[in-house]
Amino acid sequence: xxxxxxxxxxxxxxxxxxxxxxxxxxxxxxxxxxxxxxxxxxxxxxxxxxxxxxxxxxxxxxxxxxxxxxxxxxxxxxxxxxxxxxxxxxxxxxxxxxxxxxxxxxxxxxxxxxxxxxxxxxxxxxxxxxxxxxxxxxxxxxxxxxxxxxxxxxxxxxxxxxxxxxxxxxxxxxxxxxxxxxxxxxxxxxxxxxxxxxxxxxxxxxxxxxxxxxxxxxxxxxxxxxxxxxxxxxxxxxxxxxxxxxxxxxxxxxxxxxxxxxxxxxxxxxxx
Numbered sequence: 462x463x464x465x466x467x468x469x470x471x472x473x474x475x476x477x478x479x480x481x482x483x484x485x486x487x488x489x490x491x492x493x494x495x496x497x498x499x500x501x502x503x504x505x506x507x508x509x510x511x512x513x514x515x516x517x518x519x520x521x522x523x524x525x526x527x528x529x530x531x532x533x534x535x536x537x538x539x540x541x542x543x544x545x546x547x548x549x550x551x552x553x554x555x556x557x558x559x560x561x562x563x564x565x566x567x568x569x570x571x572x573x574x575x576x577x578x579x580x581x582x583x584x585x586x587x588x589x590x591x592x593x594x595x596x597x598x599x600x601x602x603x604x605x606x607x608x609x610x611x612x613x614x615x616x617x618x619x620x621x622x623x624x625x626x627x628x629x630x631x632x633x634x635x636x637x638x639x640x641x642x643x644x645x646x647x648x649x650x651x652x653x654x655x656x657x658x659x660x661x662x663x664x665x666x667x668x669x670x671x672x673x674x675x676x677x678x679x680x681x682x683x684x685x686x687x688x689x690x691x692x693x694x695x696x697x698x699x700x701x702x703x704x705x706x707x708x709x710x711x712x713x714x715x716x717x718x719x720x721x722x723x724x725x726x727x728x729x730x731x732x733x
Contacts, residue, residue: 462557462605465511469554470561472510477502477526479533482733484559484684485724486537488571488671493714494721495536500527506539512558513551515539524555530729535559540571542670544649549599553678557608560682566623566731567679570720572713573643573669573690574652574704576661580639580692582708583715585723586667587627587640588619588688593673594646594660600681609681618680623687623727630726636719641666643690645673651704657696667692687727691716 478501487494504524506512515522521538528534541552556567573586580586604611624640631638644660646652648670652660660668667690679686693712694704 463607465554466557466561468510469512469558473504473524473535473558474562476504477535479528480563481526481533481535481559482564483532483534483566483568483728483731484536484556484564485534485568486540486570486675488540488713493717494570494724495525495538497721497725498525498527498529498534498536500525502526512555513541513547515541516545517542529725532728532731532733534728535562535564540671540675543595543597543647543674544670549595549597549601549674553599553674556675556678556684557682560684565685567675567684567686568724569672569675569686569688570724571669571671571688571690572693572709573667574694574696575667575692576644576657576696577639577641577666578695578697580666580695582692582694582712584637584639584692585716585720586690586692587624587638588643588672588690589624589640590619591643591645591673591676592663592665593677594644595673596647597674599674599678609683613677613681615677615680618676618686619688620685623685626727626730627687627689627723630730631723634722634726636723638723639666639692643672643688644668646670652696668696689720689723691720
């Protein structure tokens, strides 16, 4: 693992200009968040040693290096999922590479179905906590102490200062920013009415097929984490209607403009 991380990190380090401060992961329909960056290098995942390959059509599979509000950033256009056949270790490999490169903050952006009836498609939700129902954990197996502790505490997995800053900037920019609990599942099938009812009963406000394993790994690496999801559809068990991927992508793109504006404001006031 350490050898692979070093090889991947060195490959990237030789091709980018600045040591990145912030790592960003974008999901379905949200890849254009990188358009506002001043990019100095774009690297297809296929070229990076030991990187997984993105197989989802709506994920570009490109690592973008550059700056935003003069902060050095390394952004992933597209992520990896358990439903693609990858293990939790494989899908979180890029987070460990980012940590090796010196990233201090990880911003996770993804699409999610809304479980809270107050949330509307096209709005954003600030993740304050999560429930891992993927049946997996990226820390299973022998722990490598130089990468992180055997039993990382997840009490404040989502950094409270970043949460506070996000709320402040959302108010200033007049952006609707819900907040709640994210439930991570494997997919790729969407939830049944009974499953949706269960997820709501256990406290979920949004459900998606990513994020939780990425956050666990980031906490293990000592990164400060901020996660915001775009609500792409309403999962209300008593009045569920079929959801298409076209609808998900449409509403994710609808939310992306306000998300981009919000992230830019957050990054501008972020301490180096």
